[in-house]
Amino acid sequence: MAIEAGRSEPRFAPVILAGGSGTRFWPRSRRAKAKQVLALDGERTMIQQTVGRLLPLADPAEFLVITNELLRAAIAEQLPEIPGTRILSEPVARNTAPACGLAAFLVAKTDPDAVIGVFPSDHVVSDTKRFAEVVRAGAALAATGDRIVVLGVPPTRPETGYGYIERGAVVDASTVPYRGIEVRRVRRFTEKPNCELAKAFVAEGSYAWNSGIFLWKARTLMEALREHCPAMAPLLEKIAEAYGTPEFERVFAEVYPQCESISIDYAVLEPRSVKGEVGAEIYCLPADFGWNDLGCWSALHEHVAGDCGPEELSKKNIFDKTDQPCIDIDSKGNYVYAPGKTVALVGVSDLVVVETGDALLITTRERSQDVGKVVAELKQAGREDLV
Incomplete structure (x- = not known):
């Protein structure tokens, strides 16, 4: 400047x-x-x-x-x-x-x-x-x-x-x-x-x-x-x-x-x-x-997928930080985070799957903005160990 x-x-x-x-x-x-x-x-x-x-x-x-x-x-x-x-x-x-x-x-x-x-x-x-x-x-x-x-x-x-x-x-x-x-x-x-x-x-x-x-x-x-x-x-x-x-x-x-x-x-x-x-x-x-701004899991899917158009993005499976061989059969547009696991996707599209030591999230990319509602439910249920 x-x-x-x-x-x-x-x-x-x-x-x-x-x-x-x-x-x-x-x-x-x-x-x-x-x-x-x-x-x-x-x-x-x-x-x-x-x-x-x-x-x-x-x-x-x-x-x-x-x-x-x-x-x-x-x-x-x-x-x-x-x-x-x-x-x-x-x-x-x-x-x-x-x-x-x-x-x-x-x-x-x-x-x-x-x-x-x-x-x-x-x-x-x-x-x-x-x-x-x-x-x-x-x-x-x-x-x-x-x-x-x-x-x-x-x-x-x-x-x-x-x-x-x-x-x-x-x-x-x-x-x-x-x-x-x-x-x-x-x-x-x-x-x-x-x-x-x-x-x-x-x-x-x-x-x-x-x-x-x-x-x-x-x-x-x-x-x-x-x-x-x-x-x-x-x-x-x-x-x-x-x-x-x-x-x-x-x-x-x-x-x-x-x-x-x-x-x-x-x-x-x-x-x-x-x-x-x-x-x-x-x-x-x-x-x-x-x-x-990486505001939700679908945004991270898009970001990790790199510079590609909407059509290519909709077909791309992302196995993020998953260090084992993974399999996808007739599946597209999914985001998976499951370190140390072999993950197999069969006939599914546009899912978000995230596993940690104490929790498993399964949602769709379209609904990933709503994941915060899970935290609200856990708080209401008194599950402070999960929030």
């Missing part, structure tokens, strides 16, 4: 959101070993991959990882390059707005004009060079004013599991500090539409999937929270004031649960976008770097 003459790259602080439990990847993903600390598509875990592609962009001491107490030790072990004081355990889950907001108030203690990048811990990216280019461009744009930058994924299908960004006019390249990456205004955000609406969005051509990656100055996010979440902002400010003191853990535990549980999309992005294309300083850059 070329920065405009006389401008240096802004201070950049990546914030990794790693507090989820990954219920749709049950039975491999559990509360104490959620999908972000699992190696689902290679030797490195999801969070190791996330941090690895961001390390060229920021010093390890600038990172903030926000997780929970069950995962903190595993994450600290997997990320030795990140200082332990930069890995925070939420006392309770409160969705993404309090986590992002706390990061803003913490970063602002030393530099309110530093740019924060919010990154979920469970994405995969195939083109890390392009990823770095787009993130640098987004950070440069966010640094130039009261601007919020989102990364939008070019949609390949009418997916109902993602939020959508309606993109507006292309921004004049002379007004933004980068070259060669298209920037558009954001008109509005739509959360997880039904199938018919998703089809209309993809056909219309101006919509992108919401990647969940956002960039803004610490000051910008703080002021947005003060405007749209006036009860939450002073709570987060109080926690940030205690950071680095002996009182931090106590204050964090007492105050954070008082925050509203709300996503950053609902708390800030949607209220800001209602101002429309003219007044809402929200911009979208293309996440054209081979993005996948």
Whole structure:
């Protein structure tokens, strides 16, 4: 990325959101070993991959990882390059707005004009060079004013599991500090539409999937929270004031649960976008770097299958990390995870079969988004040993 003459790259602080439990990847993903600390598509875990592609962009001491107490030790072990004081355990889950907001108030203690990048811990990216280019461009744009930058994924299908960004006019390249990456205004955000609406969005051509990656100055996010979440902002400010003191853990535990549980999309992005294309300083850059959020078993089937079209994918059986000879007879489109087992598929299609030491999942690729309901059933039945 070329920065405009006389401008240096802004201070950049990546914030990794790693507090989820990954219920749709049950039975491999559990509360104490959620999908972000699992190696689902290679030797490195999801969070190791996330941090690895961001390390060229920021010093390890600038990172903030926000997780929970069950995962903190595993994450600290997997990320030795990140200082332990930069890995925070939420006392309770409160969705993404309090986590992002706390990061803003913490970063602002030393530099309110530093740019924060919010990154979920469970994405995969195939083109890390392009990823770095787009993130640098987004950070440069966010640094130039009261601007919020989102990364939008070019949609390949009418997916109902993602939020959508309606993109507006292309921004004049002379007004933004980068070259060669298209920037558009954001008109509005739509959360997880039904199938018919998703089809209309993809056909219309101006919509992108919401990647969940956002960039803004610490000051910008703080002021947005003060405007749209006036009860939450002073709570987060109080926690940030205690950071680095002996009182931090106590204050964090007492105050954070008082925050509203709300996503950053609902708390800030949607209220800001209602101002429309003219007044809402929200911009979208293309996440054209081979993005996948690996949200469920069918997404992992697609990812492991590699670069193939829908027709080829529908025929492909994936025996993932299964180190014994496997057999498929008149079977297609299945995903199997059963390490150490010989698996035989006979006359079946589009199944997901996942075996661990204490559980067996059998579903269809089409219903793999519903696997989280199994975890809810287990909790209701008191089977804490399985969640």
